[in-house]
Amino acid sequence: MRARFTTDEIASAALRIVDESGLAALSMRSLAAALGTGPMTMYNYVADKEGLEELVVAAVAAGIVVPEPSDDWAADVHATASAMWRGVRAHPAAIPLVLTRRMASATGFAIADALVGALGRAGLSDAGRLSAFHAVLGLVTGSAQAQLAGPFSGDAAETAARIGSAAGAQYPHIAALSEVATSVSVEDDFDGGLRMLIAGIAAAGSAVS
Amino acid sequence: MRARFTTDEIASAALRIVDESGLAALSMRSLAAALGTGPMTMYNYVADKEGLEELVVAAVAAGIVVPEPSDDWAADVHATASAMWRGVRAHPAAIPLVLTRRMASATGFAIADALVGALGRAGLSDAGRLSAFHAVLGLVTGSAQAQLAGPFSGDAAETAARIGSAAGAQYPHIAALSEVATSVSVEDDFDGGLRMLIAGIAAAGSAVS
DNA sequence: ACCTGAACACCGTTCAAGT
């Protein structure tokens, strides 16, 4: 028999299952079947299901292109965070894994390092740099997810049904905002929030220095 | 027999299992057993597993106390976001569910409405208000999760092992930042990022008006 | 040594039968 695989083959087969059939379709058994072997063979490449999921996260991270640093730290933070957001959004079904599993791959470290490096030139204190790093990371992953599962996700009719008719008068601010949500692209929506955060980081850096 | 439960009983029993034994321990069967009945009885209260998970998210949301609005929108955003963060962090094992499942409970809408209401007084455009809302929501949930599963989560030794020895020289910025992470409380860490974002929102609001 | 089938202890859910 001697069927042998590289870790990359395993990882991309797993990501393909998630992309094509959803997160629930990924199992040790379905992956093994997709590779034409028995379930137990997978345990030669991965410690357990958790390890397989980390492989999927690494495969998503591998799709992120780390931008070259410039002499403008704010532009670098923007470019790095945008690259992460695009890379994550390219695999929507994998997002729960990206949010939940530790990102410990080489690309994952590389992009995080680029982000911290850019933030290091913002004139922040050490603690401020850590806060800003967590905030950008949280904003990227959190708003990628919020756009998919937040109160305004799904089509307009669904949103209206959920908020408008069910509790329209009780929650007037949400109801009003839900109409805005139909006319803004998710790219612009994310970009707006990111620019606000970067402006706030810049202000905090100026205050320290 | 006639064993009957309220939805609240189901929800808090489910949340208790998650809190005490972890997310993996929550199943239709374990929940039914905890309530002293058979698995099928649960289907009288919940459509499927997904519905049960939404019940857990609602139970977490119910623990959030929505702050009273003041005449300072920035203070209100800060208070609302902080209340969400504390409420979410009170149930760490449930966070993957909070991130992933739609928050559609009454308290969930109430806190979101309070947040949008406060942001409505920041002088933003409609699109800016939506961006700011998604950004704050993403920051709260995303950084709660990043603190638990990000590159600096776990104890210091574990972090060092993951980054320092494995790839210390390759990723110098992360390695340096990991030492900062040991001396900052998660509360202060989150608060710093939130204040940066609010400052950026304020700046965007001033620019428009 | 590396690989993998059989088996075990789970799981969510359908279906049909109970009251």
Added chain:
DNA sequence: ACCTGAACACCGTTCAAGT
């Protein structure tokens, strides 16, 4: 009508046996 046991089609993983 509401409730729930038996059964089905899965799942991750241990164990032991193959090469």
